[in-house]
Amino acid sequence: MPSIVPLLPPGYRARPASTDDIPAIHALVTRCEREAYGRVQSDAGAVAADFQRPGLVPESDTVLVLDRSGRLAARAWVNRRSEVDVHPEHRGRGLGAALLDWAQARARQVDGDSVVQTVPDADPAAAALLRSRGYQPMVTAWLLEFAMPVEPTVPEPPTDVTVRPFRVGDGPAAHVLVQDAFDEWQERREAYEEWATHTIERPSFASNRSTLAFAGGQLVGAALALDVPGTGEGYIEQVAVRHDQRGRGIGRLLLRHTFRAFHQAGRRSCTLWTHSDTGALDLYLRVGMTVRHSSTVFRKDLRA
Template identity: 30%
Template structure:
């Protein structure tokens, strides 16, 4: 039951600074490796997958935000609408049942949003939990969530010398810098590479891909494709972000590899390694300190072993919990 002394309401753009302050306070204790700014919140609020009125929640005590949560719709229910949920409770307000209240809200909100977007489709809610936060895991389990899979947060240092070492491209391929003229080709490549082999992935329509490349953290100068010259086909692509809030919190400049995809017919030819090499080379040239990414612990395409060979090390493990909602 919701505490009557607390105010529970949807979030608006006016809450951006309060959201950032809450996430900063939580990160200082939780060490998720995820800093969050007011601008990041505004980017999230503007995405088509987020119904701000029904799918966001702020919890306030005496005018101060003490918790927040959001549920995100997917681009398809294929065959299940697998919505995402995340939440944060201020460290000095934990243990009061607020987290349980936010989770109960999320299930209600997910049902309402899913019924509007995909009437009659089966619904699943999924949420990550850092394995070093046992209370968070226990809360999800108390609501009958189960672990579906594990994601690894990986990091690799970038050497200044890599600025002088252009990526080694496989024979017969050329590097394609990102730009508006190739954006649609990148989107199609993403769908053809991700959807068949990445569990839970749904097709990305043009407006959603535009949101990803219009995000304030997006780095077009660190985003590349690799084209086979003989066929002119885009064999794969990498999409990179830089979160300034992380730099302010840690003092390090990190390039985050948000997506890396290779079409099936081009796998095993060094495409992915060349694309990562291109990111590292470009980032080193601008003085970046690290590169980071997340990957399924048991990835169907063997991506984990590739990242390990390229010098990435796992720093954090996240259990992704799921629950089917009737």
């Protein structure tokens, strides 16, 4: 059982999650996404990847909340970051507050310095709850989309740059490229196994729609794509360009190649997430993407 049991309203009970619960958790997450965004964004692979986070112990770092009939009403996990999802039919009963307090207590129990939560800007009640618990805004995240009623054009590559789809064996080089590119804003480098679990080893990874750029025989850019079931659109999980190759149009080139690959597969839009720390929003807007919706990442300092 969890080291700390959340204090739940009458009629609910809690237990830890396991990998057997992935389908039920995914159903809950997608129900919450439809409520917040009007459409599904996640696949079961994203839920499965959370169980592989380094240091996460499902027995103590995850909680499922079940109603009287045994149906999943809410869930949470904490591992530096935290996620809390409450089924729309069970909101307004204190489940979100109980799980938020549980996540904070669990983070303190393992000597965490802080805990981070992300909420859609379209959900002011969730933001107010976080603020009432002492959370402060950290960054803004945007989901951008590129509409493709016709096949996107692709620019000519810069001199000495070649482009091709992702192949088996490209993982290690892509991992180093992404970690180096993200060093300027991410809190820590991800080990290969953790990174791969969230990207190239996910069932929805679309290798033939993921684009790599090479200069002088070296990997200098990557756009790693997912084909998320049930969404009807393409999704780009990560975009990275080597520092010394920026400003040459490689990012735009990678995006356009990936957009075109999704269009040829019958998709008529493609999306990706970015946030204010990456400094990449202007690039995506120049490519022709637009903001579909935004979220705010909140952080609470547990040392105070």
